[in-house]
Amino acid sequence: MAQRAGSADLPLHGGRVPAWLGQRMTRLGAVIVEAIVLEYGRDELLRRLAHPFWFQSLGAVMGMDWHSSGITTSVIGALKRGLSPLSGELGVPVCGGRGRHSRATPQELAAIGDRVGIDGGALARASKLVAKVDSAAVQDGFDLYLHGFFVTDDGHWVVVQQGMNGDRRQARRYHWLSEGMESFVDAPHAAIEGRQQGRIVNLADRRAAPSRDRQLGLLADLGPTGIARELAGIEGSPVTAPAAEPLLPHLVMPDHHDVRAKDIVGRRLHAAFAAAADRGPADFAELLLVPGVGARTVRALALVAEVVHGAPCRFSDPARFSLAHGGKDRHPYPVPTKVYDRTIAVMKSAVVKAKLGREEELAAVRRLDAQARRLEATASGPSVEAIIAEERMNSHDYGGRSVFGWEPPADTGRGLGGQPA
Template identity: 50%
Template sequence: MKRSGSADLPLHGGHVPPWLSERMAKLGLAIVETIAMEFSTSAVISKLANPFWFQSFGAVMGMDWHSSGITTSVLGALKRSVNPHAKELGIYICGGKGKHSMKTPEELLAVGNRTGLDGTKLAGLSRLTAKVDNTAIQDGFQLYQHNFIVNSKGDWCVIQQGMNNTSGTARRYHWHSENLQSFINEPHTFIYGENRGRILNLTAAEAASTREKSLLIVNEHPDKIIREIVHLTMPSHHDVRKKDVNMKRLGAMLWLAHEKKPEDFKELLMLKGMGPRTLQSVALVSEIIYGTPTRFDDPARFSFAHGGKDGHPFPVPVKVFDETIATLQTAIHRAKIGNSDKMQAIKKLSELSWQAEKDFTPNDNFDAVIQKERDESYKYGGRTVFGHAKPAKGADGCQLQLF
């Protein structure tokens, strides 16, 4: 498989307000459509199957960068926005949270009727992946969300999540059809949740003999079937801290967006007139679209595109969010009629940022960068679930050397 491992996801309550969920749906559709156009629908499936990318994807959409709520909100937004265009895009999102997860096989049968895919087989895969993660892996997490995403070629991924009320954490499981050899022997691309020590995992390669010798899986001793896995910890603290991001990557991107101008780079002339704050967001969206897997090991960095609904690292800049969506939608429209210049300029943003990192040394003023975003949030229609951002008392509008 591509990779396997685990990471912490703190359980969060609350809700996604309509003003954000609507924008998440629009930006999510634009990003998915761009990836499908620039690469393929298989690339969309592959990215969704990567939990690091998925967490970064949620962060760039204004969700809390580290919490379990990203899973539900992102997939819900995508289902609402992508499925009405499913025939055109060739991507279908099935399932959901709670009672909606139980309808996944039925929805996959309908997809089969529409596309000619074997809906019965897809429905069986849905049931089997849920059964494996709920029964064959006994780690204390009870599944409550199950989504099955498939394209018209039959490539698919499964994203499902379980909760452990005792520990107050969630675990997200990712499956990917690519190179899948077995559903009971190391099937996951990744297991995303809290590492709580030894668990009973009958999908591990080491458990082959156990599976063959006994059907009473709940009675098997975990020591026989534990494997070492890569571990990524999503911290419980809500605020974004310096240790949570790759400072060199973030600094190079901020330098490009705020210290330079599109006129300085001929490749960016199609973005001339775009303010530095919007350029910052578009640069991070560009990386979500074009970045390689190694670029997503610090999901918190992507919250610097559109903040977070609870105000961390700063309120969601609604005006910037809308400009980002409009920029991407315009690029998609132009590309569809044969003018890909604006799309190429967006792509070039991430490339220039990567190049800048090579010789870039960031200054030690991370907290000042966040404070500047908060102080100026009201200028960009800053908003959280608690209300609208207001001007900071005594703000003098001074300029800050970002990095």
């Protein structure tokens, strides 16, 4: 039975993703999805997409603003572009998006149904009901403006949609998973992201079933005029406090743009970097002989490997994944475009060869994640601040770029970097 799984605060940010980053996000997002489907299947991909912590981590490893609402729009857009040419092969098309793209979801689903032989009308109905529940049945002060629908060729689906509260400058993201769902109006949410702020009307909670039934009864017995008269008669009456909400995982995404040590579980970061240093020379020896490719790329690959293989409990600190490819707004540092491009190239090569039955490269990526988990209890390294400072010093060499432009050469000497990416 699908149910609410967590909540989070997301600062509401505007702006657009620059083309140079959007194109890379499209390629990296698509190849990560391919790797997950190859390794674990389409249903596992849907479970990942329905996990709010994993979704935020995916956006961070793709170079988006690690903490903001913009991750939702940019990730859905990148996956829609990247998976569209692969829909016949992977069977995981993406519909909807922001604004007018959201409104086109039913038509897109009907077309998919005609193409692959599933009930597109039922999917369109599900899409509309999901939007109605999160905009009407759950009245939490956030107005929906984005609706993304991921569907497999066998009719399983995930919805990721987002609302905004302009007065509070906050966004709330909602995740729905079709797996195990028995009702659209009885605790159907796989997750709701966003901090509870005051009293929330949630008629989709299973505890609200008596309220839903009584509302229908009142409408039948009294009519709209009679209901208005009854409401006027009880105004000012004491209100019984609702039953306490069950404790749920709560992800708080801070307002500050910079990545700080408190935003990252240090032992996990050090384990990933130690795994890169340990497995890199053994598993990527041929890669490291390529001019311009070095340990920095393998470090990024170690974080990508965790996004592909990591257990749900390991995504409680999405900021950590921004240390793979930086961020478009220069936090934690400018996007190292050379590293980013090599990460895509390595992952693409691994996936293409795995499709041909040669899985050694994809297995090497898997070993990076396994090694990181083995080293987590013992690995150590420089502070988060030192890692960020070194990356900024070498940003020009790594092709550092942000919305502010290309990074100039550092004024001072080279750090441990100054090495191939």
